Each structure stands twice: as structure tokens, then as C-alpha cells.
Amino acid sequence: MSRALKSLAIFFAFVAIYALSRHALSPSSTTTTITTPVGSSTSVTTTTTSSKAASCEGSDFSATYNEGQGAAGTITASVTLTKTTPGSCSMKGWPILTLQDKTGALLHSSTVDTAVNPPVQYQATQASQAPALLTLLHGSTASFSLAYSDVPAGNETSCPSAVTLSVQIAAGGSTVTLTPQYSLQPCDNGQIYASPFYKGL
DSSP states (O other), rough: OOOHHHHHHHHHHHHHHHHHHHOOOOTTTEEEEHHHOOOSSEEEEEEEEOOEEEEGGGEOOOOOOOOOOOETTTEEEEEEEEEEEEEEEEEEOOOOOEEETTSSSOOOOOEEEOOSSSOOOSSGGGGGGGOEEEEETTTTTEEEEEEESSSOOOSSSOOOOEEEEEESTTTTOOEEEEEEESBBOOOOEEEEEEOOEEEOO
């Protein structure tokens, strides 16, 4: 190999090492470097691709219950989830809700997933949209709206009183639990309407 080609090879190797040392990698990215053999021309190609964000878990968040309004026997409210863990995660769809009384016992309830043109009127307009994929970073928020009737239905003489509300992002995942200022009392066998997750307000 001639001295000129050796010098050229050393120069491009130095450039490649310098470029890679300046390229900060995040945990969610991968880098592939392809170097052609030294010859009449030498090139270094570096490509970076981001991997899919992990699915969000309830344990990634703190939660705040936002008291809503009551009209014609229907109570509306919303929950804001704030991401407290590092990195990014994604969510799409509806929350899975469970209610507990003051002793911590689970209460019977059922959640009705709503989307476009819901049967109840939420305060947030975003709550009446189709589910969207949300990618959240540390400190960012997502919300969902909920509504329920506090008027006994059928043979009910009273409605359960829930002191805490637990939220799952997806079935089988961890939960985040919050305590509203006032207890939730969903009648009609504990029926709660819930919107899809939407970008935090």
C-alpha cells in the first residue's frame, strides 16, 4: 500500500473515531456504522434509529384527581397522570379503574369506555376524541375524564362510597392510586364512564 493510501486510511479512521465519540447515545437509540475497505475511496456511514418507547406502567406516574361538576345527577371529573420516572414510555386506549372503600376493600364497579360522541358530556373536549398514541417523557402529563351517576337506579337504595381510585394503564400492569378530596359514589352497580387517555391539560 502506498504512503498516500496509508495516510488517507489513517485520516478517515481518525474522522470516524472522532465522529462516534461526539455522538451521544440515548438508552432508546441504536447506532450502526458501516465502513468500506480502504481502497481508491473510503467512506464511513453512521445511521441512528430510535427504538419504540416502552409501554407505560401505573408506577411511572403520580396522579391527581381533578374535581368536576355535577348536573342532573351526573358527576364529571378528570385524572391527571404526571410521569415521574426517567426515559420515555407510550400509552394508548382507556384506563382500567378499580375502587376501594375506607377499609381498602375492593368495590364492585364497571367501566364503560367512551370515545367520539360519548353518552356523557365531559368538560374537556379532548375526552371526546378517538384514542391516540401518546409518548411521554419525565415530567410530561396525560389525562383522562370520567363520569358517573350518583342517583340510585333500579332497586338500589344507596351507592357505594369509594375513598381511593386505582388506575392501570393496561391490563396486567402496575397501578397508581389516588385519593380524591371527596368520595366517589357511582350508582347503577358502580358504573363509570371513562374517556381515552389524552395529552395533559
